[in-house]
Amino acid sequence: MNSTATSVLRTMRSPNVVNGLGLGFVGVIVLWLVVNFLKDPTYFLNVGLDGLTRGTVYGVVALGYTLVYGILQLINFAHGDVFALSGLVASTMMLSVLSITPASSDAALVGAVIVTLAVTVPLFALVNASIERVAYRRLRNAPRVAPLITAVGMSFIVQNVSLGIYGVDYESGSELIPRGVAFHIGDVRFTWKLVIALAIIVPALIVLSWFVSSTRQGKAMRAVSQDTEASAMMGINVNRTISITFVIAGSLAAVAGLVFFLEFQVRYDTGFELGLIAFTAAVLGGIGNLTGAVLGALLIGFIQSFNEGLLWYAPGGDWTRSIVFGILIAVLVFRPEGLLGERTPEGA
Amino acid sequence: VTSITDRARGVASGPRDRWIAPAVIVVGLLYPWYEETLQAIPLIGDFIPSTESMVVMVAFTMMALGLNIVVGYAGLLDLGYVAFYAVGAYTAGWFASQQFEQVTFHFFSSVPSDQPGIHITMWLVLVAAGFLTLFAGIVIGLPTLRLRGDYLAIVTLGFGEIVPQVVRNGDNFFGFDLTHGTFGIAPIDAAGFPVLSTFTSLPKNFQTSPNRAMWFYLGAFALLLITVFCTVRLRDSRLGRAWIAIREDETAAAAMGVPLMRTKTWSYALGAFFGGVAGAYYASFRGGAFPADFYFQFSVFLLCMVILGGMGSVWGVIAGAMILGYLDREGLATIGSKVQDAGLDFDPTKYQFGIYGIIIVAMMLLRPAGLIPERRHRVELEEGVHDTPFYDVQHEGTLTDRDPSDD
Numbered sequence: 001m002n003s004t005a006t007s008v009l010r011t012m013r014s015p016n017v018v019n020g021l022g023l024g025f026v027g028v029i030v031l032w033l034v035v036n037f038l039k040d041p042t043y044f045l046n047v048g049l050d051g052l053t054r055g056t057v058y059g060v061v062a063l064g065y066t067l068v069y070g071i072l073q074l075i076n077f078a079h080g081d082v083f084a085l086s087g088l089v090a091s092t093m094m095l096s097v098l099s100i101t102p103a104s105s106d107a108a109l110v111g112a113v114i115v116t117l118a119v120t121v122p123l124f125a126l127v128n129a130s131i132e133r134v135a136y137r138r139l140r141n142a143p144r145v146a147p148l149i150t151a152v153g154m155s156f157i158v159q160n161v162s163l164g165i166y167g168v169d170y171e172s173g174s175e176l177i178p179r180g181v182a183f184h185i186g187d188v189r190f191t192w193k194l195v196i197a198l199a200i201i202v203p204a205l206i207v208l209s210w211f212v213s214s215t216r217q218g219k220a221m222r223a224v225s226q227d228t229e230a231s232a233m234m235g236i237n238v239n240r241t242i243s244i245t246f247v248i249a250g251s252l253a254a255v256a257g258l259v260f261f262l263e264f265q266v267r268y269d270t271g272f273e274l275g276l277i278a279f280t281a282a283v284l285g286g287i288g289n290l291t292g293a294v295l296g297a298l299l300i301g302f303i304q305s306f307n308e309g310l311l312w313y314a315p316g317g318d319w320t321r322s323i324v325f326g327i328l329i330a331v332l333v334f335r336p337e338g339l340l341g342e343r344t345p346e347g348a
Numbered sequence: 349v350t351s352i353t354d355r356a357r358g359v360a361s362g363p364r365d366r367w368i369a370p371a372v373i374v375v376g377l378l379y380p381w382y383e384e385t386l387q388a389i390p391l392i393g394d395f396i397p398s399t400e401s402m403v404v405m406v407a408f409t410m411m412a413l414g415l416n417i418v419v420g421y422a423g424l425l426d427l428g429y430v431a432f433y434a435v436g437a438y439t440a441g442w443f444a445s446q447q448f449e450q451v452t453f454h455f456f457s458s459v460p461s462d463q464p465g466i467h468i469t470m471w472l473v474l475v476a477a478g479f480l481t482l483f484a485g486i487v488i489g490l491p492t493l494r495l496r497g498d499y500l501a502i503v504t505l506g507f508g509e510i511v512p513q514v515v516r517n518g519d520n521f522f523g524f525d526l527t528h529g530t531f532g533i534a535p536i537d538a539a540g541f542p543v544l545s546t547f548t549s550l551p552k553n554f555q556t557s558p559n560r561a562m563w564f565y566l567g568a569f570a571l572l573l574i575t576v577f578c579t580v581r582l583r584d585s586r587l588g589r590a591w592i593a594i595r596e597d598e599t600a601a602a603a604m605g606v607p608l609m610r611t612k613t614w615s616y617a618l619g620a621f622f623g624g625v626a627g628a629y630y631a632s633f634r635g636g637a638f639p640a641d642f643y644f645q646f647s648v649f650l651l652c653m654v655i656l657g658g659m660g661s662v663w664g665v666i667a668g669a670m671i672l673g674y675l676d677r678e679g680l681a682t683i684g685s686k687v688q689d690a691g692l693d694f695d696p697t698k699y700q701f702g703i704y705g706i707i708i709v710a711m712m713l714l715r716p717a718g719l720i721p722e723r724r725h726r727v728e729l730e731e732g733v734h735d736t737p738f739y740d741v742q743h744e745g746t747l748t749d750r751d752p753s754d755d
Binding site for chain 2 (some may be wrong): 320
C-alpha cells in the first residue's frame, strides 16, 4: 500500500498533472456558469447580485481571519463566534435599546446603525484583544498546535456565552431595512439589501486599507507579519502591534455582525459555519493577503448563491457546506498559496 | 502526587509499576458486578455511572486512543475525527442491518435468518469497519497530509463536515438509497455468539440477552484492551518513534531520513482504524447509525479528552476519556440535578461544550501536557520546540541572550 500511495502522490505532485486537474476543475465550473448564464441572463445576474451581498459580508469576516493569520500564523477559530456575538449584541442595540421597528423612519434607521456601530465596534475590539491577551499570548513560543487548540476552545467558550445570554432563537433585523428594489438596470434589480450592505462595508474597507497602507501602525503591522524578530530589532513594539491587529479584527467582526443581523438572521452558532466559510474565503484568496480575502469572499458568495439559486444542475442548499469545503480542499491541494498569495512553507 | 503520576506515566514502565496495569484491568473488567454496591453508597452513590453508560465511555475511550495516535504521537491536529466514527457506524449499518433489503445474506449473524438485508456477524463487521475506515483515512490523508499544521487542521475539519453531509444527503444517489438520509440506519444487529451459544451459556445476541449492558460492556472492554495494547506497541515501534520525531521537528525528521508522507499517512490511517471499530461497536450498541450524531462538536469533544489526559500519554488519554465520557453521559446531568436541588437555576448539560472549551483553554494555558503527562511531550510543550528566539515576546523589551542582571 505504501509504495503505491507514495507513487500516486508523486504523480499528483508533478506540476503538469496538478495544473491539468486544477484547470479541468475550474473549466467545468466556468462551463456550468456559462450555460446557466445563456439560459436566462437576467436571472443569472440577479442571483449574482445576491451573491455579491453575501460575499461582502463574508469578506469582512474573512479579513479578520487573514489579518490575524498574517501576523501570528494562527487560525483564530474564535473569530467567527465573536462575529456572531457581535451580531446578537447589535440586535439588542437595534431592537431593544434603540427600539427600531419596521415603521421607524429612514433617518432613525441610519442613526441607529451609527449608534450601534459606535457601541459594538469598540466593545468587540476590546473583546477580541482580551481573547488574545488571555488565551494566545502565553503560547507564542509553544508548538504551533497549542495556540490552535486554544483557539478552538475559545471558540466554544464564546459560542456558549452567546448561548447563555441569547438562548437558541434567531435574531433578525431583515424587517427593519426597506424591502424591494433600490434601482434597476434593465431587469437586473439592485435591492436595498445590497445597497445597505455596501454602504456600511465599503467605508469600513476604505478605512482599513488606509490604516494598513498609510499609518505608522499599519506599517508596523506589515513589518511584524513579514518578520517578527527583525521588526522587534527595528524598535517596533511587537505585542502592541499584535494587540492592535486583534482590535482591528474585532472591529471588523462587529461591522460584519451588524450587517449580517440586518440582512440575514443570527444565532449563537451562526459564527461556526460562517467562520468556516470566511476562513475558506481567506485561504482561497491567499491567506495573509487582504485583497485576496475580499476577492475570495466574493467568489465564495457567488458560488454559494449560484449553487442555491441557479436552476440548471445546481446541487442546491443541502450541499453548500460540502461544496465550500470541497473548494477549500481543492485550493489547498492544487494551489496552496491561494489566488493572490505567495507560496509559504505551510502549503509548499 | 508527582510520584503517582511518575509511576502512571508509561504502561508498566518499571518493575515497581507492573501491578498497576493488571490491577486496573481486573477492576475494570469486574465493574458490572460491583456497580450496584457502589451505587448503594450514600452521597457518592448517585455519581456512580451505570454499566450502560460505561459501554459508551469505553467506546469513546477507544476513539480517543485512535485520535491520540494522530494528535498525540504524530502531532497532527485532526479536527474531523468524527468522520471516521461515521464511516465505522455506517459500515455496521451496511453489513449488519436490513438497509439493503434487495439481498438477503447471512453469515454467523445473531438475528433470525429470515430477515432480509446483509447480516454478517458483528465481530467480522468490526474488522471490516476498521479496514474501511483505515482506507478512508488514507483517502483523506493523501491529498492533505503534505500540508502542515493549521492547514491540515482546517482540511480535516472540512472532511469532518463533508462526510456527515454526504451521509445526510445520501438517500438518493442516482436513485440508490445508500444511507437512508436523515433517518439513519436502524436497527443495526447486535454483537453476539450465535455459534457458541448453542453449547455454552454465552448469549446469542447481546441486545436481547437479559444482561444486555453487561455483555456489551465486556465486549467493549475487550476491544479497549486490544486498542490499548496496539497503541502502546505502535508507540514503541519504529513507526511510532518516527511519529514522535515528526512531532518534535518535521524538518529534522525528514533530514534524518524519515519518510514524511508515508509516516503521516500511517498515523492517520491507524488512528482512523480504531475510530472505525469503536464507531461500529457503538452503533451496534445504540442499534443504529444516525447522521445527527456526527457533528463537529464531537470531534472537539474527543480532542478535549486527549488534551485533558495528556497528548501522547496512553494512561492520560484513558483517564481523560473516561472523565469526559462520564460527564457527557451522566456526570453533567447528575451535577445539574444536584445544583437544581440546591435551588440554583443552572443546567450544565446545556453548556457542556462551553465547559469543554474552558477545559481545553485552561489545560493548554496551565498544564499543557495534560493530567498524566507523557514525559517527552511535557518537555516539548513547556520548553518550546523552537530555537531560543532572539527577541522574547513574552517579556517586553528583553533580548533573550541578555542577562536581566545586566540591566
